[in-house]
Amino acid sequence: MIEINQLKKVYGSLVAVDGVSFTVSPGEVLGFLGPNGAGKSTTMKMITGFVSPTSGSARVCGFDVDEAPIEAKRRIGYLPEGAPGYGEMTPRRFLDFIAAVRGLEPARKRERLDAVIAELHLGPVLDQSIETLSKGFRRRVGLAQAILHDPQVLILDEPTDGLDPNQKHEVRALINSMAQDKIIVISTHILEEVEAVCSRAIIIADGRIVADDTPQALEARSRFHNAVSLRLADPSRLGPARAAIAALPQVAGTELDAAGERLTAFPKDGALVLPAVSELAARERWEVLELHLESGRLDEVFRDITGGIH
Amino acid sequence: MRNVGIVFRRELASYFATPVAYVFIVIFLLLAGWFTFYLGNFYGRGQADLLPFFNFHPWLYLFLVPAISMRLWAEERKSGSIELLMTLPVTTLEAVLGKFLAAWCFTLIALALTFPVWITVNYLGDPDNGAILAAYLGSALMAGGFLAIGACFSAATRNQVIAFILTVVVCFLFLLIGIPQVLGTFSGWAPQALVDAIASLSFLTHFADISKGVIDLRDLVFFALVIGFWLAANTIVLDWKKAD
Numbered sequence: 001m002i003e004i005n006q007l008k009k010v011y012g013s014l015v016a017v018d019g020v021s022f023t024v025s026p027g028e029v030l031g032f033l034g035p036n037g038a039g040k041s042t043t044m045k046m047i048t049g050f051v052s053p054t055s056g057s058a059r060v061c062g063f064d065v066d067e068a069p070i071e072a073k074r075r076i077g078y079l080p081e082g083a084p085g086y087g088e089m090t091p092r093r094f095l096d097f098i099a100a101v102r103g104l105e106p107a108r109k110r111e112r113l114d115a116v117i118a119e120l121h122l123g124p125v126l127d128q129s130i131e132t133l134s135k136g137f138r139r140r141v142g143l144a145q146a147i148l149h150d151p152q153v154l155i156l157d158e159p160t161d162g163l164d165p166n167q168k169h170e171v172r173a174l175i176n177s178m179a180q181d182k183i184i185v186i187s188t189h190i191l192e193e194v195e196a197v198c199s200r201a202i203i204i205a206d207g208r209i210v211a212d213d214t215p216q217a218l219e220a221r222s223r224f225h226n227a228v229s230l231r232l233a234d235p236s237r238l239g240p241a242r243a244a245i246a247a248l249p250q251v252a253g254t255e256l257d258a259a260g261e262r263l264t265a266f267p268k269d270g271a272l273v274l275p276a277v278s279e280l281a282a283r284e285r286w287e288v289l290e291l292h293l294e295s296g297r298l299d300e301v302f303r304d305i306t307g308g309i310h
Numbered sequence: 311m312r313n314v315g316i317v318f319r320r321e322l323a324s325y326f327a328t329p330v331a332y333v334f335i336v337i338f339l340l341l342a343g344w345f346t347f348y349l350g351n352f353y354g355r356g357q358a359d360l361l362p363f364f365n366f367h368p369w370l371y372l373f374l375v376p377a378i379s380m381r382l383w384a385e386e387r388k389s390g391s392i393e394l395l396m397t398l399p400v401t402t403l404e405a406v407l408g409k410f411l412a413a414w415c416f417t418l419i420a421l422a423l424t425f426p427v428w429i430t431v432n433y434l435g436d437p438d439n440g441a442i443l444a445a446y447l448g449s450a451l452m453a454g455g456f457l458a459i460g461a462c463f464s465a466a467t468r469n470q471v472i473a474f475i476l477t478v479v480v481c482f483l484f485l486l487i488g489i490p491q492v493l494g495t496f497s498g499w500a501p502q503a504l505v506d507a508i509a510s511l512s513f514l515t516h517f518a519d520i521s522k523g524v525i526d527l528r529d530l531v532f533f534a535l536v537i538g539f540w541l542a543a544n545t546i547v548l549d550w551k552k553a554d
């Protein structure tokens with residue numbers, strides 16, 4: 001359990017985190033979303049005991065991070081923003097050092113080292129100094145360090161930043177595989193990542209929590225939720241089609257995309273538009289290239305909630 | 311305290327993973343030799359002792375020790391690894407001690423490598439080896455004092471150049487505070503007790519005492535207190551502004 005209670009951090013006149021409260025239970029993967037500078041990293045730094053809160057408290061597995069920092073830190077695996085490490089060390093020596101600090105017994109240490117090296121594909125670079133590694137490898141060394149002691153709580157600040165799409169996919173699969181019995185908090189601004197790995201999302205803006213829900217429920221806040229998008233083989237028929245669809249009783253409005261090829265019909269009060277539109281398409285014998293139900297667009301919800309461009 | 315050993319080993323190994331260690335040791339040995347044989351007129355004195363060698367140690371350390379200590383924390387801060395270290399289950403004090411001891415151990419390795427000077431003087435004459443050993447001890451303690459000062463300033467800034475300059479200045483003060491010219495500025499107006507107290511802070515005085523071959527408990531306690539004080543300050547500074 002992570003229990004965050006009215007956490008606040010003030011730097012001079014800047015309120016970085018302003019009274020944030022939430023709890024996370026085992027099995028939850030919490031995605032921390034927010035514009036740059038919203039307070040995501042500062043909150044994570046307070047949970048992991050690097051930054052002391054101005055007021056409020058953070059408890060990890062029952063241990064107050066400020067009062068019993070060592071006990072709390074034992075239970076946390078943390079990937080700091082930017083995955084810092086000791087550049088002159090090789091991943092092998094670096095992970096040895098982490099294993100020693102984490103107090104892993106020799107047999108357990110071997111087993112865990114083999115596991116994380118295999119999971120994060122570090123084999124080929126084990127004996128190169130970390131500073132000579134690519135961004136992707138450095139990030140994976142940082143992840144390996146965080147999960148080495150198989151912690152109950154994982155705090156990952158932008159775990160897939162700098163990874164290529166394949167590596168992103170693998171890291172997400174890794175997070176999913178660990179999700180069952182752990183508490184995982186990841187920060188990201190890649191919204192697809194939230195859909196891919198998170199069971200819950202907290203959106204934070206200007207140091208405050210502005211939304212706390214499942215990714216699905218957040219998507220449902222989008223005006224695209226349950227909307228229907230349509231593409232026709234003959235774009236010139238889109239004009240009359242638009243008029244016909246707009247006249248449907250379930251439809252609140254329609255919109256053409258910038259290229260003028262895709263027509264989107266928005267539902268009235270969350271009504272189902274798809275059956276009516278597909279029926280209309282069949283009756284009018286439109287040559288339909290694409291017809292699909294939108295689940296909602298997280299990026300749009302995100303922009304709405306966080307107030308656009310900061 | 312097991313963690314002190316772990317941090318110590320990581321830190322010491324990191325000196326030898328980069329050219330820093332080798333450059334430092336070579337420069338230290340070259341300068342030590344040059345001071346001893348050239349400036350110190352080792353042969354010309356016709357005496358079988360190592361005074362010309364040890365007399366220059368304070369001045370050698372004044373510039374070389376801050377070069378070692380400046381990176382201790384400033385570099386961790388700059389690379390961000392301080393966030394990693396401080397979120398591992400290691401207390402600030404353990405990290406401070408581990409890093410300090412590694413830096414000290416490294417300087418002692420450099421100091422130990424001056425042994426050919428000792429062999430030379432034994433080959434040429436019949437020196438008082440007890441006194442030489444005492445002087446080595448004094449030199450080691452003084453290096454520890456300088457390092458502790460440097461570690462504290464390194465923790466206070468992320469800029470290594472600033473850490474270096476501040477350390478040199480403060481170490482310089484601690485060295486010079488004992489010489490008559492400096493004390494003279496106090497003795498005119500300050501009470502004698504204060505002048506004595508200020509004089510007793512001087513690294514030079516305490517080092518000179520020990521290097522004569524007289525190991526006085528007061529000199530040992532002095533260096534232990536200096537190291538303890540600056541490491542405590544280091545811990546406080548770090549806890550106070552580790553995330554800045």
